[in-house]
Amino acid sequence: MKKVLIGMSGGVDSTVAAAVLKKEGYFVAGATLDLWDNSLCPQNGRASEAVPEAEAVCQKLGIPFYNIDFKREFREYVVDYFVREYIAGRTPNPCVACNHYIKFCGLLQKADELGFDFIATGHYTRITHNSKSGKYELHMAADITKDQSYVLYGLNQGVLSRTLMPLGNGYEKSEVRRIAESLGLEAASKPDSQEICFLQDGHYAEFIQEYSGFEPQEGDILDTAGNVLGHHRGLIYYTVGQRKGIGAYGRPMFVMKMDTENNTLILGEKGMEFSKSLIADNINFISGEFPQSPLMVQAKTRYRAKPSPAMLIPIGDGKVRLEFDDSQRAVTPGQAVVFYDDDLLLGGATIVSAE
Numbered sequence: 001m002k003k004v005l006i007g008m009s010g011g012v013d014s015t016v017a018a019a020v021l022k023k024e025g026y027f028v029a030g031a032t033l034d035l036w037d038n039s040l041c042p043q044n045g046r047a048s049e050a051v052p053e054a055e056a057v058c059q060k061l062g063i064p065f066y067n068i069d070f071k072r073e074f075r076e077y078v079v080d081y082f083v084r085e086y087i088a089g090r091t092p093n094p095c096v097a098c099n100h101y102i103k104f105c106g107l108l109q110k111a112d113e114l115g116f117d118f119i120a121t122g123h124y125t126r127i128t129h130n131s132k133s134g135k136y137e138l139h140m141a142a143d144i145t146k147d148q149s150y151v152l153y154g155l156n157q158g159v160l161s162r163t164l165m166p167l168g169n170g171y172e173k174s175e176v177r178r179i180a181e182s183l184g185l186e187a188a189s190k191p192d193s194q195e196i197c198f199l200q201d202g203h204y205a206e207f208i209q210e211y212s213g214f215e216p217q218e219g220d221i222l223d224t225a226g227n228v229l230g231h232h233r234g235l236i237y238y239t240v241g242q243r244k245g246i247g248a249y250g251r252p253m254f255v256m257k258m259d260t261e262n263n264t265l266i267l268g269e270k271g272m273e274f275s276k277s278l279i280a281d282n283i284n285f286i287s288g289e290f291p292q293s294p295l296m297v298q299a300k301t302r303y304r305a306k307p308s309p310a311m312l313i314p315i316g317d318g319k320v321r322l323e324f325d326d327s328q329r330a331v332t333p334g335q336a337v338v339f340y341d342d343d344l345l346l347g348g349a350t351i352v353s354a355e
Contacts, residue, residue: 003027004164005066005111006120007103010053011169013122016176016187020166021120025323028120029064030054032108034104035074036198041211043200047299049189055283060185067079070102077101079198083159083212086204093151093238094196096348102155109164118164125149125345126168134231134241135287136160141168150303153338153348154284205237219263221247224272232265241273241330254330272337274327280337281319281348290314297339297346307340322348328354 004021008030016351022028032054051067058065062290078098085092103121111119130154136157141147155163167176199207208214216234224230231249232238235258236248242255246267254273255268278301283290291314298307299322309325322337331337331354338348 001025001027003029003116004118004120005031005107005114005116005212007107008032008054008057009050009122009228011122012176012185012259013124014054015057015061015122016171016179016183017120017166018057018063018065019179019183021164022061022063023320028061029066029114029116030058030061031066031107033070033074034122035070035078037071037075038087040075040214041198043205043206043210049336060183066110066114068107070106074098079211082196082204083208083214085334086208086236087212087214087260089260090234091332092334093336094198095151096154096336099151103190104155104159104163106253108159111162112313113258118162120164120166122153122167123148123165124168124171125152125165127163127165133287138345139168140340140345142170143172146173149340149345150300150338150348151323151338153286153336155286155346156284157286157288160286164254167216182348197256205234208236217263219265221265221267224266224268229253229267233289235260235263238265240332252302254293271329275331275354277321277325277355278328278331278337279315279319279321279352279355280326281352283320283347283349285347297322298325299340300338301331301335301351312339317354321355 006018006028008018014255017030018030031050035049039332055065076092081097082092082094084165107119124146125142126139126141128137128139130137138149138152138160142151216236218231218233220228221230229249238255238258240255246253246255252270253267255265256268259266293313297310297312298306299310310322313321315321331351333351333353335346337351338344
């Protein structure tokens with residue numbers, strides 16, 4: 001019997017994924033990744049409730065439970081990165097970093113130590129093996145409205161070959177909730193998590209200050225011609241594309257850039273928020289093969305965006321340029337751009353700049 005260690009949060013998705021794998025004949029054990037020490041940021045941090053909830057779910061399912069301490073790794077690879085990027089004037093995606101370093105690579109390492117054959121998660125994506133190429137592939141979920149492939153572009157062949165994602169293979173969220181109800185699980189009615197797990201009510205600027213001691217400095221708000229429009233309260237309070245909370249100017253304005261060198265916030269008028277191309281680095285292709293020539297892809301610059309046709313062009317120094325058929329709104333440095341071929345996830349990268 002193959003042994004599977006599944007990452008569990010106590011939520012409906014990971015709970016039902018564990019139940020499905022058990023029904024399919026695997027020996028299943030649940031593992032909660034204990035990530036956050038709330039004493040580090042008691043006012044604005046958010047303690048995880050996952051450990052007691054997941055342990056109770058495992059007892060209900062009749063499977064072993066492990067509480068794995070990943071506090072140090074989570075702080076180093078996710079929280080410190082999150083804070084560092086905001087202070088540098090970029091908008092990070094901590095979920096991408098967490099999935100790569102913690103939920104998959106970290107969990108797989110623990111699974112090896114404990115003698116498990118596979119790891120599993122409740123993500124809505126599909127893993128397949130291409131017999132012609134010999135590669136493992138990651139596809140969008142059958143229920144496209146719940147697809148989570150955008151945040152998983154950092155995975156590689158070694159991880160995919162040892163990972164199971166049962167919910168991506170035809171399960172819709174409504175069906176997952178019905179399965180949980182049929183099993184008598186309280187998780188059936190638990191709402192989906194929508195926020196960054198370590199923030200209290202999404203107050204990221206206050207979190208950054210309390211966690212790191214960083215003190216934001218007021219500075220000028222400029223238009224694209226360099227004219228002073230007003231004053232900002234600190235660049236960490238803003239992100240590219242933002243329209244609310246930047247002041248009133250008698251016309252629609254939005255954030256185009258945070259200039260950390262000069263501590264200025266650059267605003268643009270309606271229509272200037274669109275870009276036809278971008279530069280990205282920190283690239284990962286799931287196949288492990290970096291393209292040597294231009295490649296037509298569908299690309300997403302935001303989690304909820306629809307894939308848009310683009311030409312991916314290698315430009316050296318580990319960077320690519322994406323030239324889009326249609327202009328993209330609010331392309332944001334620090335965020336992820338993710339590449340697809342139809343429903344096949346090719347890979348992704350970190351946006352450096354819009355052009």
